[in-house]
Structure formats: structure tokens, C-alpha cells
Amino acid sequence: MEERRRKILQELEEKGKVRVNELSAELGCSEVTIRNDIKCMERAGLLIRTHGGALKIEETPQKKYSAESIYRNADKKKAIAACAYDTIEERDTIIIDDTSTGFYLALYIKQHPEKRIAVVTNSLLVGNELAGLDHVELYMVGGPVGGYLASTMGDEAIADISRFHVDKAFIGVHGINFDVGITSTASAQTQIKQAVMKVADQVIVLADSTKFGGGYLSVICPLNEIDQIITDGEVEEEYISRARQEEIPLVIA
Template sequence: MLNKRMEFILEELEEKNSIRVTDISKLLECSEVTVRNDIQKLEEMGLLNRVHGGATKAGASVAVFYNSETVNKNADKKQLIAQKAYEYIDDNDTIILDDASTSYYLAKVIKENPGKHVLVITNSLMAAGELSNVKHVDLFLLGGQVGGKLSSTMGDVTIKNLEECHADKAFISAHGVNFDAGITSIGSPQMQIKKTILKVSKEVYLLVDSSKFGGGYVLTVSPLSEIKKIITDSEIKKEYLEMARQREVAIDIV
């Protein structure tokens, strides 16, 4: 016997293919424990699959595991940045999403807005999971070895796949932004992917929250002159905005 909460959960899954416990808890105005218990019962009935933090439709058997702390950190800012980034996507664009958590949030925005047909190329299993079986999205998942905190493909195979692609726009993030050095990274595999994305894309947008500016760095991905625009949140320090102005770096504040 299904209660009304369970029926609601199944209706949401039918529409979205996946749900998060936190979202359902807010929509139903009940505790996350209650939602988890309902999801567990529905799984026992074979009506859905439980995954970390939520559930997917029955039959969607691939679960993507990720570092939830990385994804959830500054989530409100990342969501605003993703919504702004979506404004730069045109109907029938071919775009690239990298493996960053902000790109994952952009994938969710794309999924929720069927008004634009988009071809998406990505190495992010999280983004691919959001966009698979979405009618207004043609999805191309880059091959390669899977690794990293956010489950993405990387390595020589991924780079070779990327080199054969061409995109109107790319949306990437970075470990840091240094106005003297440019886009910075701490990992060579991720750095090589981003370098290749820059080569095969007409325009590249950098999606970074305000915590990414300044500080030290180990590796440099590219100078900021190769970026079409930076999109960040309103907590960016005034000194960084002044640096952007002096160096003629386009920046959107959300």
C-alpha cells in the first residue's frame, strides 16, 4: 500500500528520472529520515533504485558515486552561477561540460529547461547521469579511465576523444583564479583535459564561486585571455574586480 508521499516520490521520478532526499523533504515539508524510509520501502517493492542522497527510476541501474562535500560546498552560489551560464547557451549549440561540480549544476539547469535543444559533450559521469534520456539533449560521453572525486573520465583516451570534437561553447571550472597566472590547477590529468577543451571550443566560460580567487597555485591551465567570460557570485572581493577591470577580463556577478 502506497502512502501519498510514496506516490509523490514516484511521480517525481517519472518526470525527472532521479530525485534527491533533500529536495523531496522540502517539497513535502517532512524530515529527510521520513523520505529515506519511504525510499527504502519503495526499493523493497522494486519500484525504484536507491543511490547516494536519493533515488533513480527502477531500471536505471548505474549509480554514480561522488564526494558529496565537494558537490554541496557553496551549492547556492553554484546554482546561481549555473543559471546565469545557461543564458549563454543558444538553441542547437554544441557545448562541453567539464567534470567540475558547477558544471554538474549547469547540467541540471539544462535538464530542467526543454526550451533549448543542446548537444552536450562531457567527461563527467555526474553530468551524463543527469542528461541521459533527456529528450532535448544529445549526449556524448567521452571515453577513458574513470577516476577523481567526482567520477569522470580522464587520460589519453579522453583527450584523444576530445581532440576529435568541436564545440560552440565550453563551460569549465578551476581550482583557482590568479589574475597574474590565469586559470590554475592542482592535478595534471584534469589540467590536460581543460587545456584540450580550450583548444576545441570557440568560446570558453569559466564558472567559479568567489572562494576560488587568489591564493597560490601549482599548475597553470591557461591565461585568462583565453576565457570569454568569468561567471562568479557577489561575494567576490572588490580587489579582484579591480584586477579584472585592469586586465580587461569580462566578468558576470550573480
């Protein structure tokens, strides 16, 4: 058992993430055994368990930024970010908006230079993490800076976004309401997200399991305008069933 778990940690150190089925085949044991190993290792603080695998524990930038929302549900957001990274192809152009889950996607991109991509963002935090990387061609959206997570917004930012065209947009949301769509808290954020959606071939929502249900102030768009929602393994079964019934692509990280 100790040798098996040492091998799991070695794989995590080398790859950043592992899959249960791959470990089962490589180590010659059942998937149930690997899942039990991963559960025990998570309790020991050695890894982050995800749906179907595990992630390496990366250092969290606890003192680098003051915004509390970055660190809330961090493990869920890291798992979602890793899953989102799998949707990105070599030489893709993407937009990452100004949300905490998008920030973790930027960190994951920073830590995994195996794909060369172009990134457009209005988030100063995302831009700060991705600036100067050899594998990232970074474009910052202009405009006045504001918001809880510092970002450009307003008419100038919207006009600047409209000049781009990207393969994929990764956006965060305040909530997912199956009756009305994806929601936001303010009109300025809503307008930015709507502008981002217009210039993307695919729109992927990054939302941890706490974002499902609840009230809303502003509706960004109906759910049928979204290509995919990526969430974590703690999403309630009623939302999984609702997504299946309404044919909404829901991916569990």
C-alpha cells in the same frame, strides 16, 4: 506586501528565476522594494538571491552522490549555473567538464527543456543527469574513469575530446590567480581542460567567489585565453577592479 511576494514566488515557480527590473515593471513598484522583498524571502528560505534577481530553490541531490564538493557553496553554484545557461543558444553544442559547478549547470539544463542542445562531457555525474532527455543530445568522452568526481581522463579521453568541435566550453577551476591565470590541482585535470579549450569557439570559466586568489599547483592557461568568467555576488571588490583593469570579462550571477 504579501500579495507582491506571492507573485514573486509564482514567477519563480513558473520560470525558475526572476530579475529585479522585470518584477519592478510588472508589479508597479521600485527596484529597491523588490530587492528588499527578495532579501527577506531569502532569509525565510523561500528563494536564492542572485545579482540582479533570484532563483527558485530546487531540490538538492543530497544523497545521490557522495562527493562533498558538490554540496559546498551550492547556492553560489546554482546562481552561476543559471547565469551560464543564459549564454547558451538554441542548438548550441557545448562541453561541460567534471566539476561541481558544471554539475549544477547540467541540473539546470535538465530542469529547463526550452533549449535543444548537444552536450559533450567527460563527467559521469553530468552524463547521468542528462541521459535520456528529449532536449539534450548527449555525447560521452571515453577513457579510463578516475578522479574525485568520477570522470574519464588520460590520453584516451584527450584523444576523444580532440574529435569534437563545440560552440562553448564550460570549465571549472581550482583557482583564479590574476598574476598567472586559471589554475588546477593536478596535471591530469589540467590536460583535460586544455584539450577542451582547443575544441571550443568560446571558453567560459565557472568559478564561485572562493576560487579567487590563493596558491596553485598547475596553470591551465593565462586569463587572456578565457572569453568569460562567471562568478557569484560575493566576489571581493579588489578582484572585480582587477578584472576591469585587465579587461577580463567578469560576469556576476
